[in-house]
Ligand SMILES: Nc1ncnc2c1ncn2[C@@H]1O[C@H](COP(=O)(O)OP(=O)(O)O)[C@@H](O)[C@H]1O
């Protein structure tokens with residue numbers, strides 16, 4: 001084999017007492033997709049930030065095409081042919097696609113080289129099937145399109161190695177296929193790619209080789225991902241076997257949530273049209289569907305963010321009158337939002353504040369308008385312990401927690417009040433296997449206790465594993481419902497395209 | 504080479520260190536101006552210090568000046584906590600002054616008059632602040648612009664009043680009729696101007712702190728300011744919180760006007776406030792929006808103002824220097840706030 005495109009040798013990087021990376025070696029050859037695996041906090045992002053010049057390593061060296069290079073900034077990295085698509089995008093929302101591409105690229109005598117940029121954009125589009133309208137503002141792009149722009153940006157700057165930090169965490173399954181096709185085309189033309197993901201089936205389908213990190217160290221290498229089982233890889237990541245959660249038989253009781261002829265208007269996304277459904281005690285109802293078919297509106301109606309235009313809803317037999325978050329909570333509804341960071345938590349305030357937020361006005365945390373700081377703190381501390389939420393303490397900024405710990409905190413704040421019904425959207429998006437398993441076990445435990453749970457998700461395997469029944473949404477309607485026993489990925493997939501209806 | 508690196512947390516001592524740093528930077532930068540004006544820097548700052556804090560009379564004068572800025576500083580701090588961008592404390596102060604002057608001119612027992620003056624002034628300020636808040640909540644009008652522009656509206660309405668119906672017919676000066684003598688706020692130390700309103704201002708600061716830190720309304724204000732979407736999802740009526748914040752903020756700014764009428768000027772004139780409403784923004788930023796920090800920040804600005812006048816008399820440096828120090832301190836503080844989110848790292852020296 002020729003010299004690797006890039007090679008990292010003995011990389012060590014600490015943040016205070018935390019060793020984020022410890023003597024990590026890895027290399028990528030031209031035409032190769034390297035998978036970088038590991039649980040949240042394993043050090044994947046840190047390692048890639050070292051490669052991209054955002055952090056200076058404490059020890060170790062980086063070689064590009066066999067020659068040692070010093071990378072002190074992203075400009076150095078780009079000059080060495082290394083491009084990175086971060087987990088959180090770095091785009092200027094008010095500027096157009098083309099303007100974003102041209103930021104920082106010196107034009108002739110201080111002027112922007114628009115025509116040259118357009119030509120390059122077209123060329124990249126032709127070579128890799130990555131096209132975008134050049135004059136659209138970034139704010140008008142979907143998340144998937146913004147990601148495409150980030151990839152184009154890296155290629156535009158001449159990247160020979162592309163780093164993608166959990167690119168699929170923000171994508172719908174249908175968008176993932178497009179991304180993979182583009183990545184395969186790029187490596188077909190000699191580029192190298194480092195692909196970070198938690199999702200083992202994706203890693204197995206896409207990558208040629210894998211490096212698994214655990215606690216900052218290389219825990220193992222996988223030379224043939226396609227022929228390695230997910231269980232083997234999961235064991236490398238976690239250091240122990242992960243058994244699928246045991247799902248006991250359930251005997252659904254009385255209905256705890258009913259929607260009858262609910263329709264919505266406005267609100268941006270696809271509205272609901274005459275949606276009726278029932279969730280019974282001790283039952284998990286999965287809601288599947290291609291994203292954008294009304295799942296957002298459904299979640300918003302049930303959680304009190306969007307009063308419906310017509311239709312009725314009952315919780316534990318009582319009719320809902322105002323569709324306000326407070327009324328619904330009082331009736332026994334627990335809610336976990338799709339977007340933890342923006343809807344669930346207040347990242348700049350202490351974690352404890354986010355944990356008591358929905359119930360701050362109740363006896364539990366205040367009296368006659370005065371807060372009870374001791375009770376708030378005690379509640380947060382208790383939940384942190386009970387859910388093993390890794391954080392410096394209840395007064396730490398919520399934004400400093402990792403995704404899995406945030407999700408645990410949101411789960412704790414709802415489950416502490418024994419909801420009769422729980423609605424969750426994308427419950428494990430972006431979480432690693434261990435954290436996802438924890439969340440699944442909690443759902444199943446609540447189900448055993450007689451809570452009715454409605455799970456809206458895009459991950460069909462997760463829905464199949466959890467649900468007693470699965471309803472499929474299509475264009476704002478329930479296209480059909482399958483029992484857990486009848487549901488398969490293939491059948492659900494068909495129903496999601498609107499091809500098959502079932503009562 | 505140096506680089507900014509994002510911080511994950513901010514040490515607590517920054518709350519004290521940053522304002523002190525900002526003030527120090529402002530004083531150093533302004534020493535250049537003093538030198539240009541042809542005075543000795545040490546001498547000029549020395550005069551400022553002794554004239555504002557050098558003896559007990561000077562201290563009372565500084566406190567009298569600080570009182571309105573404590574109120575406007577609190578008004579701004581509470582509003583900014585909810586991200587209600589109230590730049591209108593100046594107009595709210597003027598409205599409070601006019602309303603309390605009108606009430607104070609009515610003959611009635613002294614303590615009743617003072618109480619009603621305070622209520623009227625607070626109510627007037629609150630109503631004025633409600634305008635930009637309502638425009639924002641109902642029509643998404645930018646509150647920075649609307650609250651700022653409203654200041655001019657109120658100022659010229661005040662001018663119309665004292666040039667028109669309230670004009671002193673004897674002298675022809677644009678001054679309102681004075682309030683009743685019995686409504687003058689009691690002076691606490693004989694021979695000074697230290698009036699009751701100053702004490703009220705000093706008490707208001709811990710009360711505001713308690714409101715923000717220890718009440719459910721304060722909790723809702725904080726959460727709404729930091730993340731309105733999470734607040735709404737958590738069952739908080741975000742619009743109602745913004746309107747409540749505006750009422751509270753406007754009432755505090757209105758009280759600044761009440762203190763000036765009842766304790767200092769006893770009537771309304773065009774220059775009743777030398778920009779105390781705007782200084783409130785500087786005060787709130789130096790205090791990092793903490794109501795307890797508002798008191799020292801307001802006293803600092805007041806000391807600069809009183810000191811600058813004495814310095815101007817003694818050294819010939821124009822008293823406008825006090826405005827320059829204020830503005831520079833605000834800019835320095837805004838830059839210093841960068842360090843709460845970022846740290847400076849040295850990179851690339853080795854390798
Ligand atoms: N800027 C930072 N300051 C302090 N600690 C950090 C910083 N970035 C990452 N860490 C810590 O380093 C470890 C590795 O984090 P990260 O590289 O983000 O992991 P991953 O991307 O695999 O989830 C974690 O324990 C994390 O808390």
Ligand SMILES: [Mg+2]
Pocket residue numbers: 041044045046087165
């Ligand atoms: Mg990461």
